[in-house]
Amino acid sequence: MLCAVAFLAAMIAVLQFSLRxxxxxxxxxxxxxxxxxxxxxxxxxxxxxxxxxxxxxLTAISTLMVGYPLAYAxxxxxxxxxxxxxxxxxxxxxxxxEVVRTYxxxxxxxxxxxxxxxxxxxxIVKQPIQFMFTTFGVVVALVHVTMPVMxxxxxxxxxxxxxxxxxxAESLGAGPIRVFLTITLPLSMPGVVAGVTTAFAWxxxxxxxxxxxxxxxxxxVSNLVYQxxxxxxxxxxxxxxxxxxxxxxxxVLSMLRFAARPLENIGxx
Amino acid sequence: MKRILLALFILAIAxxxxxxxxxxxSIWGGSWRDLVAETVAKxxxxxxxxxxxxxxxxxIDRLNxxxxxxxxxxSDITFTTSHVGWLYANDGLFEQxxxxxxxxxxxxxxxxxxxxxxxxxxxxxxxxxYRADLLPGATFESWDDLWKPDLKGKIASPDFDPSHIIAISxxxxxxxxxxxxxxxxxxxxxxxxFKAFYTNDANSQQLLASGETPVQVVLSMNAYxxxxxxxxxxxxxxxxxxxLGVDTxxxxxxxxxxxxxxxxxxxxxxxxxxxxIAKIKKGSPAVLNAKIDPETAKLxxxxxxxxxxxxxxNIDPKMRAEKTAEWRKWFAENIxx
Numbered sequence: 001m002l003c004a005v006a007f008l009a010a011m012i013a014v015l016q017f018s019l020r021x022x023x024x025x026x027x028x029x030x031x032x033x034x035x036x037x038x039x040x041x042x043x044x045x046x047x048x049x050x051x052x053x054x055x056x057x058l059t060a061i062s063t064l065m066v067g068y069p070l071a072y073a074x075x076x077x078x079x080x081x082x083x084x085x086x087x088x089x090x091x092x093x094x095x096x097x098e099v100v101r102t103y104x105x106x107x108x109x110x111x112x113x114x115x116x117x118x119x120x121x122x123x124i125v126k127q128p129i130q131f132m133f134t135t136f137g138v139v140v141a142l143v144h145v146t147m148p149v150m151x152x153x154x155x156x157x158x159x160x161x162x163x164x165x166x167x168x169a170e171s172l173g174a175g176p177i178r179v180f181l182t183i184t185l186p187l188s189m190p191g192v193v194a195g196v197t198t199a200f201a202w203x204x205x206x207x208x209x210x211x212x213x214x215x216x217x218x219x220x221v222s223n224l225v226y227q228x229x230x231x232x233x234x235x236x237x238x239x240x241x242x243x244x245x246x247x248x249x250x251x252v253l254s255m256l257r258f259a260a261r262p263l264e265n266i267g268x269x
Numbered sequence: 270m271k272r273i274l275l276a277l278f279i280l281a282i283a284x285x286x287x288x289x290x291x292x293x294x295s296i297w298g299g300s301w302r303d304l305v306a307e308t309v310a311k312x313x314x315x316x317x318x319x320x321x322x323x324x325x326x327x328x329i330d331r332l333n334x335x336x337x338x339x340x341x342x343x344s345d346i347t348f349t350t351s352h353v354g355w356l357y358a359n360d361g362l363f364e365q366x367x368x369x370x371x372x373x374x375x376x377x378x379x380x381x382x383x384x385x386x387x388x389x390x391x392x393x394x395x396x397x398x399y400r401a402d403l404l405p406g407a408t409f410e411s412w413d414d415l416w417k418p419d420l421k422g423k424i425a426s427p428d429f430d431p432s433h434i435i436a437i438s439x440x441x442x443x444x445x446x447x448x449x450x451x452x453x454x455x456x457x458x459x460x461x462x463f464k465a466f467y468t469n470d471a472n473s474q475q476l477l478a479s480g481e482t483p484v485q486v487v488l489s490m491n492a493y494x495x496x497x498x499x500x501x502x503x504x505x506x507x508x509x510x511x512x513l514g515v516d517t518x519x520x521x522x523x524x525x526x527x528x529x530x531x532x533x534x535x536x537x538x539x540x541x542x543x544x545x546i547a548k549i550k551k552g553s554p555a556v557l558n559a560k561i562d563p564e565t566a567k568l569x570x571x572x573x574x575x576x577x578x579x580x581x582x583n584i585d586p587k588m589r590a591e592k593t594a595e596w597r598k599w600f601a602e603n604i605x606x
Contacts, residue, residue: 025591027336027360044602103475110479132481133465215476216428216466216605227605230329231429232597233356 017239029236036240045224045241049248052204052220055135056252059142060199063150064192066143071154071191072184090151098145098208105141105213106132133215141209146202150195157191158184193260197253204249221245291320292529295335295344295521298325300494300550305348308545313536319529328353335362335521342521345530351515352432354387355590363387364520370531373538376556378578380513383586387519390537391546392553394511394570394581395433398487401503403480409505412437415484416455420462425473425482428466431600432593433486433512434459436584440509446584449596453603460604477502488514489570493551506569513581515555547571553578 018037021030039045070090077083093101108114109131116128131137161184169179207222214223221241229238294310296302302325310321324344326334332353335342339362349357357363363386368374374388381389397409404423408414415424426434438452438459439445464482467473470491476482477492478500489511492504518537520530536542543554547561553572554561566573572581 022594024594025355025359025587027332027356042602044606048606106475106479110481112479112481211468212472215425215464216468217464219606224601227428227601228594228598232594233329233332234594234598237594237598 014239014242017236018243019240020236022234022236027233027235036237037244039237040240040244045244048219048224049221049244051135051218052245053248053252055139055142055210055218055220056200056203058135058139059146059203060196062139062143063146063199064154064196067147067150067154067195068192070147071151071158074151074155075158090148093144094148098206099212101145102141102209102212105137105144105209109137109140109213132213133217135218138210138213138218141213142203142206145206145209146199149202150199153195153198154188154191157188157194160191161187189263193263197256197260200256201249201253204245204252221248291322292346292526292533293322293324293344294346294348294533295324295326295331296348297327301348304546304549308542308549309533309537312539312542313533316536317529317532321533332356336360340523342523344521345524345526346533347519347521348390348516349387349519351383351387351389351517351586352584352589352593354383354517354519355587357519358384358386359590362522364522364524364527366520367531370528371535371538373535373540373556376538376540376558378555378557378575380578380581380583381515381555383515383517387517388534389515389555390518391543391550391555392513392515392572392578393550394489394513395427395486396489396511396570397505397507398477398485398489398492398502399505400477400480400483400501402501403483407484410508412507412509413441414507415462415486416459417462420484422462422464423482424459424462424484424486425465425467425476426463426486427473428468428605430593431596431604432584432589435596435600436512436582437509440582446592447588449592453599457603463604466605474500490550490552493568504569510580510582511570513578513583515586 017029019032019034021033021035023030070086074083074086074090077086106113110116111128111130111132113131115131116125119125120128131140165183165187166179169183174182205222206220207226210218210220211223211226214220219227222245225238225241225245229235229241292313294305296305302323306321306323314320324331328349331347331349335344335347335357339360342362347357347363354363365385366388377388378392381392383389397412397415399407399409401407432446435449435452435456436446438456439449440452442452442455444451465476467476467485470488473485473487473491474495477485477487477495489504492502496502518534520527520534524530538556540554540556540559543556543559544561546552547554547559548565551565551568551571553570557573557575559573561571561573565571572578
């Protein structure tokens, strides 16, 4: 209860700050104004908000594509050693901070990084491919950041599927692909929906990864809050960006939830 | 039993009393904290017997914490950048300094006398640093050389503070930082040459060391650190001058140890301490009577005479504090995005 009150008080503080004027050269906010929100109507900010949603969508879907086979193998592997190895691979990134993980991706994605070095030495490319400071680079790094959460949620969903359904399908002559497409995949939908929703929300608040991999060329809402609010001391404008970002998150997640409702109903009952 | 309780009681009241017997200094973490700990703090403790405790954090974090603790500050001394110091001062967080209590401040360079509330501790420049090995034949005699078409997609500058390049664009357009709008078109013309914007010193180092951005508007001290680590960086000193930066020191309003704080600042301006700081960080001493070693003195961006200080581009810190938000917003809207 106390936590809820503290959380609510913080939200109210941010909201009231977003409705106050910025006073140049001072930390104190001025009188009430809607100027911070009208300033957000500029195309630049709309573009950053759209970019954020797009990056979140790409990350959530890419994480699902990479995470599903891992989660499937984690749940279905009979060999305890393989299972443990998979678990370590999946969970280890959680023990590293986002900044550490992101710096490692800089080493991998840079012009002189691992991928470009290998491709150049094999003669696949003549010039390094620009991965850094691109949406692609940011999404790749974000997928790695989000992966453990996705795999854990998918694994939870997959482990709840009664294997008798699959055995019944197999006894009726269905091959492995058909069993997967008609039994396993539909029944794992609650896990998929939960994983995608969580990955989306998780990515929405990403800061260090787009900041470092994006290099100021790929910006998400959190980066804009940092750039325009905190590094320039314009806290009222930063607060208005936070409020708008929060509203957008709620709207997008509600839409996602609404759209995914039929899929969730497919799950085991 | 009574004796044990009495001993515990004495211990309980004695420990806080001892804990108060120290000077608390707020500063950035990492090498900045170590710099002050190994130089000024060491001398201060040797002279007074009072230990120094450090509170470390980022510029904005410490500013916010100081504002929340207004009247009852967590630290007695604060180090911060000159323009951010004005935000502290405007909010009544700094004590107005009684310079008669800082005798060694008499030798301060004029540009280091920032305000009645905060004084320069050391100086550095933001200038052009580049990887000559990756840019054969490149020279930077003027800031205007950054606009060369062959530098397309090769430059990085700080994302947290565009004031340097905004001031430069204004000057190259025949104006000055106060009338920076006259340099807008010039700065927009530089946009194709920007490849990225770095977020902190570590990010700047990584981008230069990897060659990802072979040219940077870079902090001189940071460049010298990278050179010491084996990164082949050349630091240019454009004919227009480099952009002066001054880190400052101030006494927090409400400090109960103001006298000790003044002694600390006096120790900071000891010529030998200033020379040591210059040697460690390859920065400029804030006082003009420091005898810094010739190897350090000849480095670009290190200045020891009043004339050298005046050759640099000095953006008025008070104006910078007032303009930062406007500049930052314009830069984000027109250059970064």
